Amino acid sequence: MGDTGLAYEVKHVSFAYEHTHPVLKDVSLCIPSGSWVSLVGPNGCGKSTLAKLLGGLLAANDGAIFIEGTELARETASYIRPRIGMVFQNPDNQFIGATVEEDIAFGLEGRCIPREEMVNRVRTYADKLQIGHLLSKHPSELSGGQKQRVAVASILAMEPGIVIFDEASSMLDEKARGELLGILQGMRESGQYTLVSITHDAEEIMASDRAIVLLDGTVAADLTPEELFRDEGLLGSCRLIAPYRIRLQLELEKRGIRASSPQGSGEVKDELWPFILSM
Structure with missing residues (x-):
C-alpha cells in the first residue's frame, strides 16, 4: 500500500498484557503526516501502551496499524521501525555511551552508517539541540534538561520521520520543560516530522495541533487543545488543569x-x- 498522507491509521486495535485485563479496546484513530498530536488521559488509561504499539515495540492482539500506508507486521517491521524514534520520560534509561558524542553515535553505528556521515550527523544534531559543547561530557555531568536534549539528538540523528515523546517532560524542571517545548515547536515548524506527545503538560498540549483523549482504554475524544481545555468534564477525567x-x-x-x-x-x-x- 502506498503513502496515504497519514503517518498513522489505527484500525480497531486492542491489546492486553493479560487476556483478562485489556489495556486498549477497539482503538481507531488517524494522524496526518506532519502534524503534532497529543495523547492525553489519566494514569493507567493506556497511553504508554499505545505509544509502544505506535513505535512497533508491541504487537496488537487485534486490529491493524498502518504507518505511512504500510501495515505494521512481522514482515514489514524492519522497514518501518527505522522511520520511528521514541523519547522516554527518563533520559538516563536511554544513555548507552560513556560520552555524549558516543551516545549520539551509538544508533548510527548500529545501522552501519559510514563514518564520515556519522560524524557529520553527530555534529549537525548536537548543534541543532545546542549541545555541541557537551560532546565530550559524561552523562553524569549533565543536567536533566541537557540529558533530554542528548536523548532527542540521539533519536533525530537517525533521521526518523515520526518521533514519539512518551512523557518526555514529566521528570524535568520548569526551565527544562520550557526548553523541550521549544524543541518540539521547532521540529513541528521544520515540517520534517510527525510528532506524537504522550503528556500531562498543559502548555505542551496547547502547542500541539490536536488532542486525542484516552479513557479506560478507548478513544473518548479527538479535538483541538482549546476545545479540550474548555471541556470541564474531560479535564476532570484526564486530571488536567487548563x-x-x-x-x-x-x-x-x-x-x-x-x-x-x-x-x-x-x-x-x-x-x-x-x-x-x-x-
Whole structure:
C-alpha cells in the first residue's frame, strides 16, 4: 500500500498484557503526516501502551496499524521501525555511551552508517539541540534538561520521520520543560516530522495541533487543545488543569467581559486589571 498522507491509521486495535485485563479496546484513530498530536488521559488509561504499539515495540492482539500506508507486521517491521524514534520520560534509561558524542553515535553505528556521515550527523544534531559543547561530557555531568536534549539528538540523528515523546517532560524542571517545548515547536515548524506527545503538560498540549483523549482504554475524544481545555468534564477525567490564559478567558466570558479589545489587538482593557490581579 502506498503513502496515504497519514503517518498513522489505527484500525480497531486492542491489546492486553493479560487476556483478562485489556489495556486498549477497539482503538481507531488517524494522524496526518506532519502534524503534532497529543495523547492525553489519566494514569493507567493506556497511553504508554499505545505509544509502544505506535513505535512497533508491541504487537496488537487485534486490529491493524498502518504507518505511512504500510501495515505494521512481522514482515514489514524492519522497514518501518527505522522511520520511528521514541523519547522516554527518563533520559538516563536511554544513555548507552560513556560520552555524549558516543551516545549520539551509538544508533548510527548500529545501522552501519559510514563514518564520515556519522560524524557529520553527530555534529549537525548536537548543534541543532545546542549541545555541541557537551560532546565530550559524561552523562553524569549533565543536567536533566541537557540529558533530554542528548536523548532527542540521539533519536533525530537517525533521521526518523515520526518521533514519539512518551512523557518526555514529566521528570524535568520548569526551565527544562520550557526548553523541550521549544524543541518540539521547532521540529513541528521544520515540517520534517510527525510528532506524537504522550503528556500531562498543559502548555505542551496547547502547542500541539490536536488532542486525542484516552479513557479506560478507548478513544473518548479527538479535538483541538482549546476545545479540550474548555471541556470541564474531560479535564476532570484526564486530571488536567487548563493553562492560566484559558482559565482567565473562561472566567471573563462567564462575567460577560471581552478579554481583548474590539480591534483584536489583544491588549487587556483597564477595567479588567482589578479582576486579573484578584485571581
